[in-house]
Amino acid sequence: MDQTVNFFKLPATYLIYGLVLLFTLSSSYFQGLNVLSKREFETFTAPLLVGFVLASFISIFNFLREKKKCREARFFLQTIESLAMALDERDQYTHGHARRVTNLSLILAERLKLQSKDKHLLRLSGILHDIGKVGVPDEILLKPDRLSEDEFALIKKHPDKGVKILGPMLDDENISKIIKAIKHHHERYDGNGYPDGLGGENIPLLARIIALADSYDAMTSDRPYRKGLPQNKAIAEIKKGRGTQFDPFLSAEFVSLLEETAKTPCPAKQTCEIFGRIANSEISKAFDTQYCSCFYNACARYKINDKKQRSPYLCPDGSFLIKNDYEA
Structure with missing residues (x-):
């Protein structure tokens, strides 16, 4: 399974940003460094610490901002998805x-x-x-x-x-x-x-x-x-x-x-409660064309019959919800 994710949603991204910023802020202090000199290490301690703290705050801020944007996008899509499902029931x-x-x-x-x-x-x-x-x-x-x-x-x-x-x-x-x-x-x-x-x-x-x-x-x-x-x-x-x-x-x-x-139509077609409701025009005949007589493995009712358990993908009216196997 593909594990592609948004690079800018990874916490590690902002750690890298922080380290790069840390290097940038502190590098000027190393420009004249002579590796053979006896200069005390304390000369560089203060700028390094300041750079590290600043970079850390920026990294955390950016990460939280991106996380908030992701939550907002997810909420927005869930709201619109509910609206689309309501439209789906319009007639x-x-x-x-x-x-x-x-x-x-x-x-x-x-x-x-x-x-x-x-x-x-x-x-x-x-x-x-x-x-x-x-x-x-x-x-x-x-x-x-x-x-x-x-x-x-x-x-x-x-x-x-x-x-x-x-x-x-x-x-x-x-x-x-x-x-x-x-x-x-x-x-x-x-x-x-x-x-x-x-x-x-x-x-x-x-x-x-x-x-x-x-x-x-x-x-x-x-x-x-x-x-x-x-x-x-x-x-x-x-x-x-x-x-x-x-x-x-x-x-x-x-x-x-x-x-x-x-x-290969569904083997449970003739005894299925849902097919009976399709035959009585309570549910769209398209469900028969696309599930009972065709892709019955994708049918929630078939999975209930097969596994003897209630499927979370079945609507109250007996139609089928979308199986959400593809969350990125």
Whole structure:
């Protein structure tokens, strides 16, 4: 597992800073030192001690300041994440969307052997990818019919709105990557997406991964004006968009994953309480497409059945939380 950490969050960093400063402050006293002289050591004791104390205070101050910034960033993200989860419950058709997109993204990330730090950033990006929709009126977001051009134009602003929500943390390198993933998850590989019309590998990797998961979940989910596509038709649409809407390499890997796992549906499917609730339309059918009939190893209910214990990743309604295995 990758152990990459932020260099400026290590206490040792500030010890090094202190030693460098100590050397700088005291070196002037050594400039004329003749190693053969009989000068008493006390000549250098005072400046060394002053330099050491000053360097230590500066090191401790800088470390505490960075630690405070980390706590503030973590609290800010946790607050926004809670808001995103609330948005995820806004209506029965999009219910669980962010969680499913995140899990699909992480499953693809495993296939790609992404580093742990990138998986952690991908997890947060997936959960928050639609956070900008908090600024979209309910009458548009929950409209039971197809959107008009003007309404869709308003929906298309949600990536930029998401950037504004997370804007206060732009100076953090990691959060900046999350913001870019949120902003560009509706870009197309051929450059015809939005909001900036980026194309190819100019689109951030995390955004290209989320774009695949987001589109697949949208295709397989029911809407008031249409039924979700079955898995084979959704896979055909992903193949059709290879190299135009989607990254050709990533989409090929994603399709391979879907086709491989579709051959082995969940063995507990017919007796599972959650599948029964899906069949009764209490829970989105997309959970069946993506868990019961596909990635059932990522399903919290399957783990309960298998291990005879309650999973902390199960929501009260029976849907699935994101398993947080990727903390950096």
